[in-house]
Amino acid sequence: MRRKDYFDAFFALLGSFLIIYIVLPIALTFTKQAEELNLFFETIQDAVVLDALKNSLLTSTATAIVSLFFGIPLGYVLARKEFKNKSLIQGIIDVPIVIPHSVVGIILLTTFPNKILDSYLGIVMAMLFVSSPFTINSARDGFLAVDDRLEQVARSLGATKLKTFLTISLPLALPSIFSGAIMTWARAMSEVGAILIIAYYPKTAQILVLEYFENFGLKASMPISVLLIAISLTLFAFLRWVVGRAKG
Amino acid sequence: MLRVDGVTKTWKEFKIEKVSFEVKRGEYFIVLGPSGAGKTLLLELIAGIHFPDGGRILMDGRGVTHLPPEKRKLSYIPQEIALFPHMKVYDNIAYGLKTKKIPKEEIKTKVKEIAEILEISHLLHRKPKTLSGGEQQRVAIARALIVEPNLILLDEPFANLDVHVKSKLLREMRVWRKKFNFTALHVTHSFEEALSLGDRVGVMLNGKLVQTGEVKQVFMNPKNEKIARFLGFENIFEGCVRGDRFVVDGISMKITGKPKAKVGVRPDSIVVSTNIPDMDNVFRGRVIAFEDLGALVRLTVKVNNVEFKAFITHTSFLEMEIKEGQEVFIGFKSSSVYCFD
Known part of the structure; x- marks a missing residue:
């Protein structure tokens, strides 16, 4: 063996630590649950659990749609226009990533005291705050990757700005935009901190896990955790596959 | 058709002055210049992608200086060709007609017609990325011509x-020109294209x-030394005129044009030989x-103290067994000597 191979092997060894660290707890939880299948089946028939799950899926999907509606125009402007304080705007978009999510809950509740407490609107707003940067940034990157010569040619051939956007820029940036929206959706599905403060009810699955853990302990919160992982991962993988196919 | 009147613009590291x-x-119409000339x-500016800082652009007497590109009735072929990668060749060509809301059947006929002519x-x-460079350029030309623009703008179309x-494309371009009778503004650095x-x-x-x-006029009579140098006059001499002869550093050459302060000879106009041509x-x-x-x-041949640059073919270079320091004759016609300021 040559020296270079040792180098590669060493890096692979170090690199696999994080992979194992992610996969191991998931696999372990699944295996443990498999030993108590009846408890799992009981849980997935529990109306409270199903209702919470429905709430989670609905609110995160709504969040992804809202983030697309506002994120696509913003991403386009960031990709195509130069203006004063552009880097400031870019910085603001990344702010949600650095604020602790409980704090996000506090500041949203401070801003909209009565409107959002314990409501679907509150859940979506909490999710949108923490997860929209994914859609905005990937929309911007998607549009940046579209050569502006294409738009110029389309315009010279008689297409208006709007028509050019709809027929050239948007279709070409769409795979990237959707990748971002999927991340937004996934991030919304996994949000707890802000929701905990703004909207304990309507009960979402991620809050229910916390409630079961606090009231009944680790074992009781496991089945619903497994269910959440399974659904999130399956949907995430499926959506990524769809977008990947569209790209290819 | 197109009138550009005193147009000035500074953008990034490029600038245009009173064009x-x-x-x-x-x-x-060819705009010929080295890269970076603007x-x-x-x-x-003519396409409407940028707007000038000063001056006017008119088409058919109508001011279009600040009109958006889609209102100018011209087709733009950028150097990058810029075929729409997510559309098939058919939809690329049809794009301009679709924006004009022309009936589908009519579009189909027109696309087929133009595709036939451009082979x-x-x-x-097919999708654009599966095409060769030449094929892509044909598609771009078809896409530009099908809308019957008043003017077609080509940016270094054959450079890559x-x-x-x-x-082959140069030859065919002349044929297509006769067929479609379009008006073109073509920018390039290539003398061949010009x-x-x-x-x-x-x-x-x-x-x-x-x-x-x-074109021929400009190539034969560059106005000044700078233009002459760009147009390939590698031998430029300053001297004085004596009758029908031009004298520089003890060399006296016969000229035919109207004598001026400087003369230029292209390196390809000079014959190099071991016998007297x-x-x-x-000389x-x-x-x-x-x-x-x-x-x-x-x-590079030195005659007295004057250096001449001359092109010879590789074959004659080998045949004459040219070495540094070798004595040769150089010759050129008086009609190959051009005079300018």
């Missing part, structure tokens, strides 16, 4: 093609249009350097 010229209907910026019928169902494809396609040419140096005229300007000199350019060899 004025006119393109007549049906004319093929040629692309000029096209972008791309077999490519209509290999020699054979390029010369000579084989252009009716008139404008030479652009450092953001200024320094000379405009019929039969021409009205013949004996010494080869002081040579440079292999592939098919041609550039010789």
